[in-house]
Amino acid sequence: MKIDLSGKSALVTGSTGGIGFAIAKGLQEAGAEVVINGRTRDKVDAALARLGGGARGVAIDLGTAGGAAELIAAEPDFDIVVNNLGIFQPVDFFETDDAVWDRHWEVNVMSGVRLARAYLPGMAARGWGRMLFLGSESAFNIPVEMIHYGVSKTADVSLARGLAKRMAGTGVTVNSILPGPTLSEGVAEMLKADVTAGKTLEQAGVDFIKANRPTSIIGRPASVEEVANMAVYIASPLASATTGAALRVDGGVVDFIV
Template sequence: MQIDLAGKTALVTGSTEGIGYAIARQLARAGADVVINGRSEEKTANAAERLKGEGAGGTVAAVAADVATAEGCDALVAKVPHVDILVNNAGIFQPLDFFEANDEVWDRHWQVNVMSAVRLSRAYLPGMQNVDWGRVIFIASESGFNIPVEMIHYGVSKTADIAVARGLAKRMAGTGITVNSVLPGPTLSEGVEAMLAEERAKTGKPIEEVAADFVKKHRGSSIIQRAASVEEIANLVTYLASPLASATTGASMRVDGGLIDTL
């Protein structure tokens, strides 16, 4: 099975590092023309240059824009008016007790994790419909089903992502456009490494072991009993972005290591 995305333009939001960068790299290696996005001009440009040297088969562009705002989404769409593949990856998480999470925390998670995807999907889907082909992928989380007690605000935002993706898939029924959500479990991204830095310093263990200990303690239903790699998430996203996944739409696709304990 070979995935060929030559001639397709893919935008991955929040793709200067972590899962987003891994997705952009896999799409680029499959031949897509890839747009890297982040908030910082310098960081976004640096990520794009790095990607060019890592096997990109198509062009690589950098567009800095804060997609957490309507103005940022508008600026991004103005620079990139059409995409074939939209990966709504931009997201934040902040462990914080419910009674300490004020309105600002809730609103920030809503704007970054949900509204960025809503605005960009609304902007790009009509163009996809004009050519009767497109892929929209929401990077949600297993936390959308297993609401984490230590960050309820985050879990709720990811539940919303799953719901929006399902609704949009139904809205685009009968077209060549698919809309899906992807549900990673704990993943060893830069953000998770930063969250575990104190424990790593305290124990002196390799980061992979620290992450595995975290999974076993806080996500005990995980079957793989470790954190996933960013590449493992990107592999599923790349398949969903391809013509091979033409009959998969409206789905919440798990790459959670078996963490969600339902059939």
């Protein structure tokens, strides 16, 4: 099996690090012309340097309507859009105010809604396109420590399913990818106290899984590359019969078989 994305343009939002960067790297290695995105120019430039050339970068906050409009004006067409941008913040439900809910909704859900409205029509007109939403196993396995995050990810899965139906017959597929706990920079920061106490990051990750995601079958966090592998495949012509799917890269955390 050879994934060839030569001649395809791809946007990966929130891609200066973590899963987003790994997806951007994988798409570029498959031959796509990649545009990465982050909120600050310094982070975008650092990510471009890590990619080693051949990509472009836009420093825009896509968690706002104005930021989305700015990006769309600067980059009006893509063949592949990966809505990876997302935030998470562990806060007890009774301490989670409207501002936290609103910010998670704007960043995790509305950023993808706005880009879908802008880019799906062009994909349909060309008769080919791929739109991906980074959901989470938390879409099904709502984490009690951040219910607001789980709700936003459930919305992403629903959005992808609905858009797949809307784009039926156009040659455009829409899917969501559901990572489980993944050793991204954000998770590493969450585990910082354990690492400071003397554990390796990998061991801290394993202990977190045992304590908080005991249904995991692999018994460890995934790597960002493992999640990116799924995204690159789904973005390719080889995945033409997969649409409207919620594709789990969760290590078996979600304990049901459909």
